[in-house]
Amino acid sequence: MYNPSSKGFKRICCYMLNRIHSASTLFLCILVGFLIFAMPSVSAQMSGQEAILETNDQKWAIALHGGAGYVSPDMPEERKKRYMAALDSALTIGVDILETGGSSLDAVEQTVRFLEDNPLFNAGRGAVFTSEGKNELDAAIMDGSQMNAGAATGLKTVKHPISLARIIMEESRHILFAGDGAEQYADQTTIERVDSEYFKVPARYEAWKRANESQGYLESQPDNGWKMGTVGCVAVDKTGRLVAGTSTGGMTNKRYGRVGDVPIIGSGTYADEQVAVSATGWGERIMLNVSAHRLASHMRYTGANLDESMDYLVYELLNEGEAGFIAVDRDGNISMETNTGSMFRASQSEGGEKTVAIWK
Ligand code: ASP
Numbered sequence: 001m002y003n004p005s006s007k008g009f010k011r012i013c014c015y016m017l018n019r020i021h022s023a024s025t026l027f028l029c030i031l032v033g034f035l036i037f038a039m040p041s042v043s044a045q046m047s048g049q050e051a052i053l054e055t056n057d058q059k060w061a062i063a064l065h066g067g068a069g070y071v072s073p074d075m076p077e078e079r080k081k082r083y084m085a086a087l088d089s090a091l092t093i094g095v096d097i098l099e100t101g102g103s104s105l106d107a108v109e110q111t112v113r114f115l116e117d118n119p120l121f122n123a124g125r126g127a128v129f130t131s132e133g134k135n136e137l138d139a140a141i142m143d144g145s146q147m148n149a150g151a152a153t154g155l156k157t158v159k160h161p162i163s164l165a166r167i168i169m170e171e172s173r174h175i176l177f178a179g180d181g182a183e184q185y186a187d188q189t190t191i192e193r194v195d196s197e198y199f200k201v202p203a204r205y206e207a208w209k210r211a212n213e214s215q216g217y218l219e220s221q222p223d224n225g226w227k228m229g230t231v232g233c234v235a236v237d238k239t240g241r242l243v244a245g246t247s248t249g250g251m252t253n254k255r256y257g258r259v260g261d262v263p264i265i266g267s268g269t270y271a272d273e274q275v276a277v278s279a280t281g282w283g284e285r286i287m288l289n290v291s292a293h294r295l296a297s298h299m300r301y302t303g304a305n306l307d308e309s310m311d312y313l314v315y316e317l318l319n320e321g322e323a324g325f326i327a328v329d330r331d332g333n334i335s336m337e338t339n340t341g342s343m344f345r346a347s348q349s350e351g352g353e354k355t356v357a358i359w360k
Contacts, residue, residue: 058236058237058238058239058240058332059236059238059331059332059349059350059351060098060099060104060235060236060237060238060332060349060350061098061235061236061328061332061333061334061347061348061349061350061352062091062094062095062098062104062107062111062233062234062235062236062328062347062348062349063233063234063235063326063327063328063334063335063336063345063346063347064087064090064091064094064111064112064115064231064232064233064234064326064345064346064347065230065231065232065233065278065280065324065326065336065343065344065345066083066086066087066090066115066120066121066228066229066230066231066344066345067121067122067228067229067230067231067280067343067344068228068230068280068281068323068324068338068340068342068343068344069228069281069340069341069342069343070321070340070341070342071228071341071342071358071359073359075358080358082120083120083344083358084356084358086115086118086120086121087344087345087346087356088346088356089114090111090114090115090233090346091111091346091347091348091354091356093107093110093111093114094107094108094110094111094233094235095107095348097110098235098237098238098350099350101237101238102237103237103239103241103243104235104236104237104241104242104243104276105141105143105166105241105243107233107235107237107243108141108162108233108234108235108243108244108245109141109162109163109166109245111233111235111245112139112162112231112232112233112245112246112247113160113162113163115231115233115247116159116160116161116162116231116247117160119201119203119204120229121229121230121231121344122204122228122229122230122231122248122249122250123137123139123161123229123230123231123247123248123249124137124159124160124161124199124247125159125198125199125201126199126201126204126229126249127199127204127248127249127250128204128207128208128229128249128250128251128252128253128254129204129205129207129208129249129252129253130250130253130254130255130256130258131212131253131254131255131256132256133205133208133212134156134196134256135156135196135199135200135249136153136154136155136156136249136250136254136256136257136258137152137154137155137156137158137161137199137247137248137249137250138151138152138153138154138155138161138247138248138249138250138259138260138262138263139151139152139155139161139162139164139165139245139246139247139248139262139263140152140165140176140245140246140262140263140264140265140268140269141162141165141166141169141243141244141245141269142169142243142244142245142265142269142270142271142276143169143241143242143243143271144241144242144243144244144271144272144273144274144275144276145239145240145241145242145273147272148169148170149169149175149265149269150164150165150166150167150168150169150170150172150175150176151165151168151175151176151177151262151263151264151265151269152164152165152168152176152177152178152182152185152186152263153176153177153178153179153182153259153262153263154178154179154182154257154259155182155183155186156183156196157183157186157193157194157195157196158182158183158186158191158192158193158194159191159192159193159194159198160191160192161247162245162247163191164182164185164186164189164191165245165247165263166245167189167191168185171189172185175265176263176264176265178259179257199249204249204252207252208252208253211252211253212253228342228344229248229249230246230247230248230249230262230280231246231247231248231280232244232245232246232247232268232269232278232279232280232326233245233246233278233326234271234276234277234278234326234327234328235276235328236276236328236329236330236332240273240330242271242272242273242274242275242276242328242329242330243271243276244269244270244271244276244277244278244292245269245278246262246268246269246278246279246280247262248260248262248268248280250262250283251282251283260283260284260286260287261279261283261284261286261287261291262279262283264287266290266292266293267279267283267286267287267290267291267292267293268280268283268286268287268291268292269292270292270293270295270296272296273330274296274299274300274329274330275295275296275299275306275309275327275328275329275330276327276328276329277291277292277293277295277296277325277326277327278292278325278326278327279291279292279323279324279325280323280324280325280338280343281322281323281324281338281340282322282323285318285319285322285323286318286322286323289313289317289318291313291317291318291323291325292325294313294317295309295310295312295313295325295327296309298312298313299329305329305333306327306328306329306333306334306335307333307335310325310327310335310337311337313325314337314338314339315337315339318339319339320339320340321339321340321341322339322340323338323339323340324336324337324338324339324340324343324345325337325338326345326347328349332349332350332352333349334347334349334352336355341359342358342359343358344358345357345358
């Protein structure tokens with residue numbers, strides 16, 4: 001039994017008090033350290049989006065194209081104005097989304113949808129005709145931040161192929177649907193459908209008849225404008241998310257079942273965490289060079305910047321008259337080049353100049 005007045009007991013008490021004192025000092029040090037070092041990151045995580053915006057100097061940027069090919073600079077003034085106005089309006093849609101903190105995925109989809117509705121362009125409503133006088137539409141979208149993509153080819157009744165591509169990316173476990181399978185997949189969604197007559201725009205139909213009469217499939221003479229009109233958009237948003245989307249009717253008088261570069265991930269459409277690319281032009285040549293991915297891998301493996309990588313693709317890999325591309329990189333740089341003489345295009349970046357152009 002302990003005697004509370006004994007010396008031994010007092011010594012034990014003193015020892016215990018000392019221990020408690022140094023333990024509480026240690027506890028205090030840990031607490032202060034936690035407050036100084038750990039709290040800021042915890043609070044940053046807890047406040048999510050705001051925390052990202054506070055520390056983020058990421059710039060948004062967007063570029064779009066409405067097809068590459070050869071268009072004479074003598075194009076009637078009124079027609080030129082219609083193209084320029086359409087490109088400008090499409091750009092405004094994407095810019096408004098990005099400026100107000102929206103995602104590059106929405107910006108790309110909405111911009112492309114607008115162009116799909118405009119019969120001036122070879123996508124959606126204005127799609128060109130196949131050798132059988134029908135319309136078969138292709139589209140793809142890729143989200144570089146997720147390394148995820150969706151695509152469809154040979155669509156006949158989908159009003160906005162780019163939106164079907166997005167649904168495929170987000171909801172399906174596959175990437176590319178073709179023909180009847182793509183239409184069947186669309187049946188299971190709420191995506192807007194149209195009668196195939198919707199795509200029968202008279203100007204396109206006449207162009208097809210002319211091409212058909214002259215057996216014009218894959219005409220590569222750069223003076224007939226056969227390639228113009230595919231649409232595409234690439235964007236990076238305030239979180240650094242890079243997205244590319246492309247939509248097309250393909251090439252005038254293409255054979256039944258022909259698949260071009262647009263829905264082939266890495267050829268006509270590609271995005272990763274560093275760059276987003278969309279192509280337009282002669283699909284077979286674009287595919288043979290795995291073009292969009294080639295630009296991305298040139299940047300990645302050689303350390304070349306966006307413009308240098310674009311030049312390598314457009315002027316070294318591909319031949320004159322074959323294709324044009326738009327791309328944005330993670331830092332908000334924009335590059336738009338064609339070796340065909342002209343490309344309908346527009347772009348803008350945060351704090352930067354707006355470009356709307358057809359020729360050099
Ligand atoms: N690249 C598209 C295709 O070959 C055509 C185009 O860009 O005009 O399907």
